[in-house]
Amino acid sequence: MSGFNKVVTSYEEAMRGLENGMTIIAGGFGLCGIPEGLINQIKTMGTKQLMVVSNNCGVDGFGLGLLLEDKQIKKMVSSYVGENALFEQQLLNGELEVELTPQGTLAEKMRAGGAGIPAFYTATGYGTPVGEGKEVKTFNGRPYILEESITGDFAIVKAWKVDTYGNCVYRHTAQNFNPMAATAGKITVVEAEEIVEAGQLSPSEIHTPGIYVNRVIKGSFEKRIERRVTAKEA
Amino acid sequence: MALSREQIAMRVAQEFKDGDYVNLGIGIPTLAASYVPDDISVMLQSENGLLGMGAYPTDDAVDADMINAGKETVTAITGASIFNSAESFAMIRGGHVDFTVLGAFEVDVNGNIASWMIPGKLIKGMGGAMDLVAGAKNIIVTMTHTDKHGNSKLLDACTLPLTGVNCITRIITDLAVLEVKDGAFVLRECAPGVTPDEVKQKTKGALIIPDEVTEMQF
DSSP: OGGGOOBOSSHHHHTTTOOTTOEEEEOOBTTBTOOHHHHHHHHHHTOOSEEEEOSOOOBTTBGGGHHHHTTOEEEEEESSOOSSHHHHHHHHHTSSEEEEOOHHHHHHHHHHHHTTOOEEEESTTTTSGGGTTSOEEEETTEEEEEEEOOOEEEEEEEEEEEETTOOEEOOGGGOTTHHHHHHSEEEEEEEEEEEEOTTSSOGGGOSBOGGGOSEEEEOOOOOOOSBOOOOOOO | OOOOHHHHHHHHHTTOOTTEEEEEOTTHHHHGGGGOOTTOOEEEEETTTEEEEOOOOOGGGOOTTOBOTTSBBOOEEEEEEEOOHHHHHHHHHTTOOSEEEEEOSEEETTSOEEOSOOTTSOOOOOTTHHHHHHHOSEEEEEEOSBOTTSOBSEESSOOSOOSBSSOOOEEEESSEEEEEETTEEEEEEEOTTOOHHHHHHTOOSOEEOOSOOEEOOO
């Protein structure tokens, strides 16, 4: 049964095999639900020329923004970027390339990539700069563009609880892109708040079945909040 | 007189029906949530994966794992559900969201919208806007009728890169409520104290003024 035990005990082990020029698919929305320790490990490794597929690129000094400091990212595929000054600077300098992708198309590119579907048609982006140069096909009188799916050499995922077999549960809106990212990596690494023994999570509550997961590590998370907004006291 | 942001939001909220699922963009659209009439319920969808978005949390209820699409801390209402991004956009792209309300730089007589990119300025991305305009059943654009230089934002053809094509049917501005129909804007309502003539002067795209134009009611 130990063949199903995915737990690793060091970040070195968790990200072993990551090389220059690889593609990483990362879960998270803004700073919510990001694998903080795995990102830190990529920074420590100093791997360069990376293509990173993630809805956003963190902020200055936190999350994926950390990988900009030593110019580790060559290309970002994201729906919304530029929350950080370094990103803007590297983009304007031509040191960083960005492929802006509609958020739903990005989620579907990961989902389809992980599901073995190489491309799909969507109405999103038709007639806009996103649709330029893409095949158009009409279904029931409406034009759709062909979008190609994405897979990664690595997927880095943040879960709330994971069991030793890699079955994952996410918490609240920290779920976001993580389940799709988990399916789309050749090597999928899950960093979780808590690791439990197989059997301790109900099979019905699993969001990501362990079959998609190669390595599991227990992390500790700062969980920085990007925009703390509270109700005015009555 | 031109409406305030709050008044535009109040007028937007009148469009909602009891039981509608609604996605509100950042800015004036989000304000509309505060003016939903007491006798109806709508459920707000936040595209990062929350259906049933509630108010901002109290200080002691702030949770880093509970945010909205604007990355602000939020709460969930009774009956809410939380899901992944693909599921969230299945709702949007599959036409299950009843209403989308969003802002725009320009809208034209063919229902095209430009809302995400001004060439020469830093481009931050479209987020979920292209999915929303391609997928929602009803889309309402809220914006000021003219830009700060007095140029009309309602045009015969958008000049900026598009967010979506042939998708806008209703526009609520600080001056008027308009429909987009058969290659023209059709004036339906004027803000109190605003005349159809003033709307015509400030609308660059083809405008039809029917016999009956009502005054907005609040």
